[in-house]
Amino acid sequence: MAALFRGSRSLLLRWNKHVNLAYVSMRSMASKTPVGFVGLGNMGSPMAKNLLKNGYPVIATDVFPESCKELQETGAQVVDSPAEVAEKADRIITMLPSSPNVKEVYTGPNGILKKVKKGTLLIDSSTIDPAVSKEMAIAAEKMGAVFMDAPVSGGVGAANMAKLTFMVGGVEEEYHAAQELLTCMGANVVYCGQVGTGQAAKICNNMLLAIGMIGTAETMNLGIRLGLDPKLLAKILNMSSGRCWSSDTYNPVPGVMEGVPSANNYQGGFGTTLMAKDLGLAQTTATNTKTPIPLGSLAHQIFRVMCSRGYANKDFSSVFQFLREEEGQ
Amino acid sequence: MAALFRGSRSLLLRWNKHVNLAYVSMRSMASKTPVGFVGLGNMGSPMAKNLLKNGYPVIATDVFPESCKELQETGAQVVDSPAEVAEKADRIITMLPSSPNVKEVYTGPNGILKKVKKGTLLIDSSTIDPAVSKEMAIAAEKMGAVFMDAPVSGGVGAANMAKLTFMVGGVEEEYHAAQELLTCMGANVVYCGQVGTGQAAKICNNMLLAIGMIGTAETMNLGIRLGLDPKLLAKILNMSSGRCWSSDTYNPVPGVMEGVPSANNYQGGFGTTLMAKDLGLAQTTATNTKTPIPLGSLAHQIFRVMCSRGYANKDFSSVFQFLREEEGQ
Amino acid sequence: MAALFRGSRSLLLRWNKHVNLAYVSMRSMASKTPVGFVGLGNMGSPMAKNLLKNGYPVIATDVFPESCKELQETGAQVVDSPAEVAEKADRIITMLPSSPNVKEVYTGPNGILKKVKKGTLLIDSSTIDPAVSKEMAIAAEKMGAVFMDAPVSGGVGAANMAKLTFMVGGVEEEYHAAQELLTCMGANVVYCGQVGTGQAAKICNNMLLAIGMIGTAETMNLGIRLGLDPKLLAKILNMSSGRCWSSDTYNPVPGVMEGVPSANNYQGGFGTTLMAKDLGLAQTTATNTKTPIPLGSLAHQIFRVMCSRGYANKDFSSVFQFLREEEGQ
Amino acid sequence: MAALFRGSRSLLLRWNKHVNLAYVSMRSMASKTPVGFVGLGNMGSPMAKNLLKNGYPVIATDVFPESCKELQETGAQVVDSPAEVAEKADRIITMLPSSPNVKEVYTGPNGILKKVKKGTLLIDSSTIDPAVSKEMAIAAEKMGAVFMDAPVSGGVGAANMAKLTFMVGGVEEEYHAAQELLTCMGANVVYCGQVGTGQAAKICNNMLLAIGMIGTAETMNLGIRLGLDPKLLAKILNMSSGRCWSSDTYNPVPGVMEGVPSANNYQGGFGTTLMAKDLGLAQTTATNTKTPIPLGSLAHQIFRVMCSRGYANKDFSSVFQFLREEEGQ
Structure with missing residues (x-):
């Protein structure tokens, strides 16, 4: 991700990365700890269910109470806001309709980044402008979290059958941690390069x-x-x-x-x-x-x-x- | 080909078709009789050579004397005009750059149709407007000959190695007679339907x-x-x-x-x-x-x-x- | 028009042009002699009527008998074919839907050129491919006649009110003879250059x-x-x-x-x-x-x-x- | 501008508007008070000079010191940042290359809105995305200022000769205040409607x-x-x-x-x-x-x-x- 930054900030960032990586290793060992999920629409709902099927506790939220209720009945814990998800999970997946929703969910008043814990892995599977993905990655990094973009191909059918293809952009060191979760929901996971290249x-x-x-x-x-x-x-x-x-x-x-x-x-x-x-x-x-x-x-x-x-x-x-x-x- | 014509002409045409088919069967039996070839450019020249390699005598012509000379040295008989080719061969292949050349070679003052024998099989491998192919087919039919369009895909290399693909349009009854020759020059021969559909x-x-x-x-x-x-x-x-x-x-x-x-x-x-x-x-x-x-x-x-x-x-x-x-x- | 021809034909053509010009001068003097009109559709019919209003006898034909009948009632003489129009008039205007119609009316079996008199002025107001205009001009010249293209802008309303704009292509020497007729039907007549430039x-x-x-x-x-x-x-x-x-x-x-x-x-x-x-x-x-x-x-x-x-x-x-x-x- | 907002905020906004209008009337009376100018490029520089020619004191800034120096020599006061311009002028014109520059100059760390006085009239003559103009207008309104977009047509020559055309979007009540300044720099000033319509x-x-x-x-x-x-x-x-x-x-x-x-x-x-x-x-x-x-x-x-x-x-x-x-x- 260094290419995104220039000059005097790089030293600080390198230090942050070390911190993040320490958290990352803790995360990878701590499998089957809760996974957060924001966005329970036609695509997000079956994706979250596949995490549940794979034994991951899911802490979820959505703006539509009906969507939440349905997922709750299959075993997920429902909370009130993305911020609350961030308080309770250190791996979070988001699946939202468009760039403004992503901005709101991450950087809005009740957004993930308001309460995110250091070292949290944030995976956005929405299809959005890669420039927004880069913005979110920078904002996440400021909070000590790691953001990856992982848009999918394949529709609702593929989501139900855990046959999606994920195209993943972000720091390479985090890719395996992301892959662990994404393989529960998809048949192919492809690492594409720096943040935004999944969207690209x-x-x-x-x-x-x-x-x-x-x-x-x-x-x-x-x-x-x-x-x-x-x-x-x-x-x-x-x-x-x-x-x-x-x-x-x-x-x-x-x-x-x-x-x-x-x-x-x-x-x-x-x-x-x-x-x-x-x-x-x-x-x-x-x-x-x-x-x-x-x-x-x-x-x-x-x-x-x-x-x-x-x-x-x-x-x-x-x-x-x-x-x-x-x-x- | 009936779809190309309407009304009172159809009876005459049906009769013509019977005559043509009689000639056709004579042709098919008479294999290894001479094949005419008009158009000895980058594509036509290796195509004609492949006919020679397969044992067919070739009677050829081109507007460029150099092209003719080169083919003559590999065993072809060279004549002065498409009309003369038509006098000496009852199967003729043409390979020309564009629609106006095709019109000239078939219907011009020294064109094939000036001297074509009844029942001759005319195969045009030029890539041209299918409307011109249909015109030529009508003109040929008036002389008792049969015209098919058979444009190729594959370039000079494929022409040299007899690996062209031919897309053939014309009366289905004649397709096998055409196929016999085309397989000497190509790896795939596909029948596409009525005249013009090869071009299409x-x-x-x-x-x-x-x-x-x-x-x-x-x-x-x-x-x-x-x-x-x-x-x-x-x-x-x-x-x-x-x-x-x-x-x-x-x-x-x-x-x-x-x-x-x-x-x-x-x-x-x-x-x-x-x-x-x-x-x-x-x-x-x-x-x-x-x-x-x-x-x-x-x-x-x-x-x-x-x-x-x-x-x-x-x-x-x-x-x-x-x-x-x-x-x- | 010399630019349309090349080489050894030019001498003959120059001679022809002299002959044509002699006829032309006769025509120009002989105003109010009959004008031929082929194509009595939505545009052609009011155009022909405007010629009648200006005192020109009109000899007309169309493939639809109704169109002919209507014009006959306003004073035109109706005949059976373009060829017959050509026998009776040495200035002819054509107004047809598309290129194939123009080809048929000029060069078909009952077309104008079958009976055209030497020196006849042929003005085609159809909107067609300029390449077809050039073909017609060459065919007309072979018969000693002169062809000009003069497509119009302005619709049926302008045709009724003699407010059309004519864009005229053809030999400059004939332009004034054409202009005499066209001004009866239009408000603007613009000379554009050699044959086909009106269409262009x-x-x-x-x-x-x-x-x-x-x-x-x-x-x-x-x-x-x-x-x-x-x-x-x-x-x-x-x-x-x-x-x-x-x-x-x-x-x-x-x-x-x-x-x-x-x-x-x-x-x-x-x-x-x-x-x-x-x-x-x-x-x-x-x-x-x-x-x-x-x-x-x-x-x-x-x-x-x-x-x-x-x-x-x-x-x-x-x-x-x-x-x-x-x-x- | 009400159409830009919805629901419960509208009451507050209406109140704000009254406050703004009070300031506005003070401004209109106080003509020949200083005008701020941010962006002294090929277009901005001659525009600022035309304000000086019309007797307005100009307080200007630009990221390039050379541009500042040149304008200083013609009588402008140069300051260090857009924020400082906002401290010293209650009418400010901005002329910047693109949307990101406009965002920086208005909402950046040293931006206009950091120090803007209530009732200040902000006129942006940059050509940018109208959505960004709307964002700036909302941000300005929060600070009690008024933002209008006023992009120009006409190039450097027209800028030199005060012959630009301004297309102005913003609250209609402010249009005359804007017009007073814009007519010093342009020949035509057109009111287009709500904020963003100038850009549109x-x-x-x-x-x-x-x-x-x-x-x-x-x-x-x-x-x-x-x-x-x-x-x-x-x-x-x-x-x-x-x-x-x-x-x-x-x-x-x-x-x-x-x-x-x-x-x-x-x-x-x-x-x-x-x-x-x-x-x-x-x-x-x-x-x-x-x-x-x-x-x-x-x-x-x-x-x-x-x-x-x-x-x-x-x-x-x-x-x-x-x-x-x-x-x-």
């Missing part, structure tokens, strides 16, 4: 996924209009250089594959509004780093228009339907 | 390839600027939903893979100008069929600008270099 | 118009969402460097201006489908001349998607409505 | 300007390649619906107009890097408000790529040169 990896993957999906939808539509059978076209693409995950695993054309949202009227899957959110993050990071992303940017705009035109809650592969000529035109 | 498949594949490549270049560049190691990012994408041929087989970032143009200063491979040409065809067919292709269209424009900025002869994966911030900026 | 000017104007309109729609929508009053925003843009025809004369936001389609639920005006057609021509000419048009190309795609989503017959300024968040989202 | 107007104008400029460059390039004379094409566009500020006042094609950057090898004018910055703000506000801006977004990417390819310091109309085919290609 997630954002990058989803941007390329979005481009590949729209590209596949355009290509399939064009081919069909030129007289090609869609199944045959998919087969040709998949044995050639046009191949991508959207063409061979999640084809957007109804009738080409089974068990994908296009086979089920674009229900389930990954909503257009969620993809638009992730592309908004890609756009923001690209704008802030002055990186040109012409296709990523246009993909963002297309999913944004789709949200305006009634596709917000359909799976993002419904872009095929959006681009296709309407019946009777 | 080729165009579709290359459009999605172009989108995937630019998308991969943008994504890798963004990730690197966000602090990710390029090899690690490629690995993460390739095990996730961002995976595509450009990320896992032909990565555009120097240092990520070996044996690809990005490892060799973007020399060799598939030139930007050729990709721009194929995207021009995608654009034209999409415009003519009123199909929206927002990403395909933007990909076209990006490769077009690259051609204007000095990237014409570099491999198309040099889009990574084009998008990346220049040193010292 | 029309296509260029409409491409920039399309870009300006979508840009204005995006900008107004963004400003409104950022809390600006739309009328105030329009006023600020129009006194600043954001000013364009779409912001100051044809504003797409309901309530900002009166007397424009946005004030009338986007009825009337210039249909999205027509704009998509013109952008298709821009796309085709840009592709053929290898010219990058990133915004023009994206504008094309946006209007194409709008056609697929139910906006085909609304005024093209309805792009504001298309981009705006739907109620209740 | 500026961003909207520049986004539409960027789109119009690229559109004009594409269109002129296409027309030239289709055989049109550039001056004639500009004339046709400017009398038609393609007309925009970039075509009629700032044409990007060398030789079409005099006195514009395209006539001077794209030197002077408005640098590509500045336009890219403003489009970055448009992108960010659009992303944050979930507003689709397909053309604005693509314009952003194009100027961003131009910055990577050596056009950063050329006038933004050099996009014509960027898109044009290189010599010899």
Whole structure:
């Protein structure tokens, strides 16, 4: 994490790191001590349950009492605020909708950092701007705690089955401590580098996924209009250089594959509004780093228009339907 | 092919088809009779040589005498015009740079159709507008000949090693006759449907390839600027939903893979100008069929600008270099 | 027109030009002799009527008998085919939907060029690919006739009131002869250069118009969402460097201006489908001349998607409505 | 400004507003009392000088001592920090490069708000994210001060000649107090609405300007390649619906107009890097408000790529040169 800091602060930080590492070793030995969990939504709730299944006591909170109550019934201890979680647990996982929620939960008046104990390991699995992850890491470090970003890929189904993929950014020395918890909730845990790189990896993957999906939808539509059978076209693409995950695993054309949202009227899957959110993050990071992303940017705009035109809650592969000529035109 | 025609002509055509099929069976039995070849460029020349290697006498022509001379030295008979080729061969393969050349070679004053014999099988391996393929098929049918489009994927190397992929459009009854010849020059031969669908498949594949490549270049560049190691990012994408041929087989970032143009200063491979040409065809067919292709269209424009900025002869994966911030900026 | 030809043909052509010019002078003197008119649609019909009003006998034809009958009742002589028009008139105006129609009317089996008299002046007011205009000019020249392209701007209202603008391409010596007729139907006649440049000017104007309109729609929508009053925003843009025809004369936001389609639920005006057609021509000419048009190309795609989503017959300024968040989202 | 707040805070705020207004009236009467100025760059320095010319004592600061010294020589009092400016002036103007600078100058450890007097009028002429303007307004209000955003259009030349245009957002009651100062530095002062709308107007104008400029460059390039004379094409566009500020006042094609950057090898004018910055703000506000801006977004990417390819310091109309085919290609 040294790269985040410069000049005269580094000595102090190095000292802090020693302190932190001492706490860390205590933590690693003390397994099955309570784990804090903030954010019990569609994703967070099954993740917390998987910690419980693995024998970890869970101390949880959420702004919605219903979510808390449900988790309480499966054995978790519910408290009133993120600050209170921080008082009672020295490993805390957060799973929140967006950057402002993360800021509030960490640095707000009842936030984690108000009561965090020195050496606490903070793992944020929200998908947010990596610049905010870096801000949180700096704020945590000031309190003697360690912050890591660990956004997930895989949806609610994967969360239920503990099959998520975690992309982890943060100091390498803490990675194994994080991995111990994350493997209870996911099938793959990948260390990506310094704080924020977990978010970066997630954002990058989803941007390329979005481009590949729209590209596949355009290509399939064009081919069909030129007289090609869609199944045959998919087969040709998949044995050639046009191949991508959207063409061979999640084809957007109804009738080409089974068990994908296009086979089920674009229900389930990954909503257009969620993809638009992730592309908004890609756009923001690209704008802030002055990186040109012409296709990523246009993909963002297309999913944004789709949200305006009634596709917000359909799976993002419904872009095929959006681009296709309407019946009777 | 009936779908190409309407109304009162269909009866005549059905009759023609019977005549053609009679000729066809004669052809299929008469293997190792001469094969005509028009267009002896970088691709056509090794293709014709592979026919010679397989024992087929080749009767060839090209506008460049040097190209003819070279093939003559390997055993082909060289004649003066496509018309003369048509007089001497009842199976003819054409491999030409673009639509106007194809029109000239088939329907020009010294074109194939001026002298074509009834029942001749005409296979065009050029990559052109499928609408022109359909025109040529209609013109050929009027002369009692059969036209198929069979564009290739794979470059000069694949042509030399007889490892091309052929995407074939035309009447299904003729497909096996075409296949007999094409397998001498390629490793895969795929039947795509009616005339023009070979072109359609080729165009579709290359459009999605172009989108995937630019998308991969943008994504890798963004990730690197966000602090990710390029090899690690490629690995993460390739095990996730961002995976595509450009990320896992032909990565555009120097240092990520070996044996690809990005490892060799973007020399060799598939030139930007050729990709721009194929995207021009995608654009034209999409415009003519009123199909929206927002990403395909933007990909076209990006490769077009690259051609204007000095990237014409570099491999198309040099889009990574084009998008990346220049040193010292 | 010499630039269109090369080498040994030029001498012959120069001779032909002398012959043509001799005929031309005869024509110019012989005013009020019959004028031929092919294509009596929404635009062609009022144009032909304006010729009649100016005292020109009109000899007309159209594929729809109803259109012919209506014009006959206002005094025109109706004949059966373009060829017959060519037999009876040495100045002919054509106004047709698209390139294939123009090809058919000029070079088809009953086309003008089958019976055209030497020295006839052919004026095509259709909006088509300038490459087709050049083809027609070459074909006409072979028959000793002169072809000019003269597409119009201004819609049905302008056609009725003889307020069209004509953009004229062709040999300069013929321009005044053309102008004599065109001024009966339009308020502005602009000479643009060699054959095809009339089309080029029309296509260029409409491409920039399309870009300006979508840009204005995006900008107004963004400003409104950022809390600006739309009328105030329009006023600020129009006194600043954001000013364009779409912001100051044809504003797409309901309530900002009166007397424009946005004030009338986007009825009337210039249909999205027509704009998509013109952008298709821009796309085709840009592709053929290898010219990058990133915004023009994206504008094309946006209007194409709008056609697929139910906006085909609304005024093209309805792009504001298309981009705006739907109620209740 | 009430719309910025909700619920129980509104009563307090209303009370605050009364207090503020009392101070305001004192200020308005006390004209020619000192004006604070923070940010003495290329724009700020001539702006501050124009205040001095109009008889206002100026108390200024900047991070660069050279900038301070220069202004000191023309009669300003220079102090060490924004906080000190706030101690000595109850009207303060800030002119800073970007959002982080504005945050630092207002809310940093030596920032204005550390020492601001109740009732002080704070006018920020920086071009920044309107969300940051709103944040600053809330922070200022907490201290009993009033914040307005007043970004400018017009460059260094206009700043020197006091010919800037100010777009002002903030409480309407304060507008006249702001206007008194702004008219010393600008020719036009436009009230846009609540805090942030000045920024919104500026961003909207520049986004539409960027789109119009690229559109004009594409269109002129296409027309030239289709055989049109550039001056004639500009004339046709400017009398038609393609007309925009970039075509009629700032044409990007060398030789079409005099006195514009395209006539001077794209030197002077408005640098590509500045336009890219403003489009970055448009992108960010659009992303944050979930507003689709397909053309604005693509314009952003194009100027961003131009910055990577050596056009950063050329006038933004050099996009014509960027898109044009290189010599010899």
